[in-house]
Each structure stands twice: as structure tokens, then as C-alpha cells.
Amino acid sequence: MKWIWKLFRWLIHLLGRLCGSLLGWIFGWIPRLKKHMTGIEFEQYVYEILKRLGYKHLRLTRQSGDYGVDILASYRGVRYAFQCKYYSKPVGVSAIQQAYSGCEYYDYDEAVVVTNQTFTRQAYALAKNNGVILWDGEKLALMRRRANRHALFYRFHHSDHHPYEDILQVIINANYASEDLLYQQLQIPLSRIDYILDDLEFYDIVSCEDEYGLREVYISSVEEGIKLLEKSPI
Incomplete structure (x- = not known):
């Protein structure tokens, strides 16, 4: 029975790696660092x-x-x-x-x-x-995670304006940012909202989350937010 269990674990591990590789290929994700590289x-x-x-x-x-x-x-x-x-x-x-x-x-x-x-x-x-x-x-x-987020987000946004423009407008109008706000106003999947809010926090557009799940907004215009988003990620 032990060999069956080992085989099952190996198959699950292989399936996970194949799924990860497939998703990476679909979305153009950069993989994690290898243990050994030149x-x-x-x-x-x-x-x-x-x-x-x-x-x-x-x-x-x-x-x-x-x-x-x-x-x-x-x-x-x-x-x-x-x-x-x-x-x-x-x-x-x-x-x-x-x-x-x-x-x-x-x-x-x-x-x-x-x-x-x-x-x-x-x-x-x-x-x-x-x-x-x-x-x-x-x-x-x-930086790898940020690069992959950009690849995922831009893949589904092919309009002429910045992909965060609508998001910035919503949080400015509401004068706060939260998962519920973006989900209700823009119907963005919750799994992607976490990435978006992390980006906005990284560029000092919103504050960190408080005990109620709300974030303070630091910008007063969409243009100001886009300028911050386009600055060097260094």
C-alpha cells in the first residue's frame, strides 16, 4: 500500500507542476528562480x-x-x-x-x-x-510578482486608457478603497482585487488596510494616480 500512496503523491505533484506550467504559458508568467542557474x-x-x-x-x-x-x-x-x-x-x-x-x-x-x-x-x-x-x-x-500581475492585468485590458483608470476614479469618488467597493462598482474578481490594492498601496496611492478593511486614498485626481503608477518600481 505504501507504494500506491507514494505514486498518488507523485501524480498529484506532477499534476500541480503541469497546471502551473500551463497557466504560466497562458498568461506569460515568469517562473520562480531555479535552485541552480548559470x-x-x-x-x-x-x-x-x-x-x-x-x-x-x-x-x-x-x-x-x-x-x-x-x-x-x-x-x-x-x-x-x-x-x-x-x-x-x-x-x-x-x-x-x-x-x-x-x-x-x-x-x-x-x-x-x-x-x-x-x-x-x-x-x-x-x-x-x-x-x-x-x-x-x-x-x-x-518584482517578479509585480511583473506577473502586470502581464495578467494587461492581457484582459486592451483599451487606450490606463488599465487602472476606472479603479482610480472609483476610489477618488468614494474617498476610500476596499475590496467590497471595487467588487460592487467594477465587478472585479476578488482574487485580482488583492493584487490591485497591493499595487495601489505600493505606490502610495492608498494606505494599508484598517481594522474595517478600508484604505485611505492619498490622491485627488486620476492623472495624479497614473503618474505614481508609471514611476520607476525601484
Whole structure:
């Protein structure tokens, strides 16, 4: 009987992976990081996240010598130089130095170090002193989820206006935001409302949820909200 139970568990696990892969293929989701990746694979992974988040003029530098920078990209006029580090231990100060010098070499505006790990205390200190932006594994996972949300949301919104425009108008008119409000006014599925409210909170458009499930609205116009949504996710 044990082998039957093991077979059943294996089939359930396989079915779950197949369903996840199918949904990912349908919606264009970026998968979670693999346990083992090459440096080039990690660079491509970060590249895809940036692309989905709306970064423009993306360029991988590995073919021409990177000078401490792996990806060049821009977002709303700001040019970012990304150094990607797929490590099995916390990233140290050398990566910060490389990113900073590479950003100077390419004459870009902001240096960013991205890793699947964390950073050492010395690396955090050096980055703070030199204005280098850090994405640790937790931050990268957040950006992956945001990129996937955008892919899902934009897939079903093909109008000329911003996909959040109607949502912003509703919460401004009501002077608060909540799951019930968006569901009743716009008939948005509850599973997607959580993602939307997280986005609005991330960009300081609404407050965190209070004990009654309500959120304060910080904007006074739709245009103001769209400007906040379109700023760099860094």
C-alpha cells in the first residue's frame, strides 16, 4: 500500500507542476528562480522581469564586455545600470564597487545590484554611501510578482486608457478603497482585487488596510494616480 500512496503523491505533484506550467504559458508568467542557474541564465531572468515592468532600451552587455554591468535599461528618462549576481552566499562589497564603476563607465544615472541572496553588512553600508540601489532575493521575488500581475492585468485590458483608470476614479469618488467597493462598482474578481490594492498601496496611492478593511486614498485626481503608477518600481 505504501507504494500506491507514494505514486498518488507523485501524480498529484506532477499534476500541480503541469497546471502551473500551463497557466504560466497562458498568461506569460515568469517562473520562480531555479535552485541552480548559470550567471547568464540569471541575467536573462532579470532582463525579462525588467522588460515586463516596462523598462525600455534594455541591453545585455555580456557580448561586449560588461565593465561591472550586466544590463542597461531606462525607465521614464532615468537610465539604470544593473549588476546581476547569482550566489550561494551573501553578496559582498566587490559587487557594489563593480556596479558603481560600471555605471560611471557607461555614464548612466543609477547603479543597481540584483541578487538571489542577501547582502553583507559591509555591502549595505557601501551601497548606501555611494547611492547604489540593492535588490536582494526578497525584492527580486516581489518584482517578479509585480511583473506577473502586470502581464495578467494587461492581457484582459486592451483599451487606450490606463488599465487602472476606472479603479482610480472609483476610489477618488468614494474617498476610500476596499475590496467590497471595487467588487460592487467594477465587478472585479476578488482574487485580482488583492493584487490591485497591493499595487495601489505600493505606490502610495492608498494606505494599508484598517481594522474595517478600508484604505485611505492619498490622491485627488486620476492623472495624479497614473503618474505614481508609471514611476520607476525601484
